[in-house]
Amino acid sequence: MPDPQLMRRAARCYARLGWHAEAARCHRAAGDHQYAARLWERAGLPAEAARDHLAARAFDRAAWLYVHEADDPAEARAVLAEAADAVLAAVPMAAAEFTASDLTLRLVLARCDVAEGRPVREARAAIAAVTDALARADAVPGHVARDLEDRAVATAEAMHRPDLVALVFAAAVRGQRPGAAARWDDWSRRVLHVPLVLPPATAVVAEEPAEPAGRPLAG
């Protein structure tokens, strides 16, 4: 294995040149798989990024890149199977843990279903579960929530279901996720060509039990 320090310096030179793919290659050789993955993503090479995520044992990111960016759902499923094998082999798990719903995983599987043209029932259920989790501020921590939101939105968009996208954003706003309203507004302008008008934050929270979906879009 080449000397990691020098490889990192090479990578830094390439990064300063803006040659992300070369820099990623050097970081991979130095064993910095997380950096490498980020640079591959920036270089527009999702399959390579997924390989490095896999090497860094970030199975969910690898699988998501395979299915969403590289359009390779079979590989994504294989990655998840490998992840399950790796973890199950290391830790004997109770049945409760084994079957516990894992939202990140469900979203990846849902995206696989959409990509493969399978029935979207499970995908809808996964997005509904994510929506529930996003709406409750204590259900998922912030950094996971952002990933969940992005992936749920991407999955819903792949399903051509802007209504589900709106549900996800609405849940994020209700759960007071930082910046959710701005992201919703961006999406609305980009897709619907309509700026988004939301009632004040307190009103949204108060309205939660009533009709969370669709209403803010009417503005």
Place this chain on the structure above:
Amino acid sequence: MPTPRRSVGGKRPLPPDPPAGADTDTDAEPPVVIRTPLVRPPRAPRPAPSQPAPEEPAAPAGLAPLPEPPDPGDVEVAVRFDRPAPALGYLGQLTDGEAREPRVLRGESHWWVAAELPLALARELAELGGGRCHVPDGDRLLLDPGHGPGPDPRLADLVPAGSLTEVPVVELVRAAGLRARDGARPRQVHVLARRERAAALVRRGLDLGLGTSFRPVRAAPLFHAADGDGRQAGTLTEVRLEAVQRDTGLRAELPPSLLDALDRDRNVLACRAHGRLMVQARRWSPLPDHQLAAVLLPTVEAGVLVLADEPHGCWLLTPMTEFRNGWEIAQLDPANRLEPGDPALTGPADDSAVPETERIQVVRTRQTGDPVDAVLLRTGDLRLLRALFEGRPLAELAFVVHGGDRHLLIAPGGVRDRIPVGQYLVALSPAPSNAYVAHGWRTRPRLPAAAWHALYEGIRDRALVLEENRTLVFDLTTRRPVWELWAGDLPEFDEGVPDGVPDELARMDASDPVAAAVPARGAPRRPSVPSGGGGGVAAASENVFQRGRRMLRRLRGREVDWREAAMDAEAAGDFEVAADLLERHGELERAAKLFELAAERKDPGP
């Protein structure tokens, strides 16, 4: 949950009181748990009904499970399937978790799988494959309605149990067959081929850099075909192709194009191996491989089972030797045959028997995409360099080594830029590179970098350019900066002082003994400052400082330019120093390249 096992076939008693906490679970959504990395396999079973879930969000409509009867414990359930594949899938799900011992029964046109398990679980699993649950009642089988405590003998359809005969599981496996489906790309395949195909396959595997080994096997038809389809025992060659781990931490895979080609070729059979069981690549039985092995392997005493689709058929292989490495046959050619030692070959007295070496030739190659490490220029090209380089960054770096009718353009870290003049050269080794060959050419035989390094040690200050018929030698110590090609003399100097002043200054200098002893060139001299009493010592010491400063300035003037230093460091093999210099001066591309070389050299290989 420990439940008493019921006797099979006896009267089913009324269900006992439901155990607390076991059947209060009416949800499909276990609590939300976020974990990374992900742990659930893609085909995880549904949540176990006995799993308690205390704080539960309301389940979305449509996923609520069917209400479940009180658990009566394991009962004998026979499930009827119309087709063998779902039956086998059901069997696999049964045997996956617990060590149940299901039996396979054959009806007139149906397949039956009987086992002891909770009725609710049997319903769930059977429904997935389109099976119908039956519960034995004496010598009859009662059709289960799919809900409630179980079939009512007065209402259910009956099937006489006597009409079913038990058959080995192998029969079901055979009937279910294999289906084509893509899976994860394998790391290893075993290819069965007749020997005339095997040799080519071994060579191909070696060409692709795969771990290649082979062994002859005796193949006998499996499942002794009763219809006599003419298949007879014979010998085949089994070639094992294995992806080699190259980068650390990444998965080694076989090239997909190779797998595609093997899949299309109907004269060879590519298999994945699971212990003594081999299944055709990209074909899958409804039963996972490890279960398939558990079912099939006890049926034969020794040998390797091969399951494959038409037209290959299933075979039982008996290895005739151990696996042998592929290069053993691939490199066999007459030149390498072992002959008895010829006394004429050995020298008479001295025993320094050196093998015949081959003259290094420069031959054509199709390889493209080589980097431009140096450029070979004709004399006429030199005039063009000014137009190409003036004001360009490369002019800062590049050096020209003049030769007879060819000139070498080099730069620390390589020229890299594809300038539109001259012949591009690629270094023959990443080590301190002083042997070059033109793009489109290579040496035969190919020599490892260590060989070129040894050559370099011998001719440290020379650069070699290997051509087809001659080798050009350049003396690297005569290199000149490329800008000297177009930089002529500066305009006439005008010292800018009135006439007579230089003479006056020279006269004053002559009166100063210390300054006169160390005449400084270039900079106009400052007359020494006259000072009062005791000024002689002060002036002398001041002049010592001035002299020191001047010497320092002169030394600085002679300091090696950083480009020269980088070039020297690279030539000396000190890539890290060269790269550091280049990086500090903003030559990032060359610096990065040299850092990579330095990293690879610092720790060559694990």
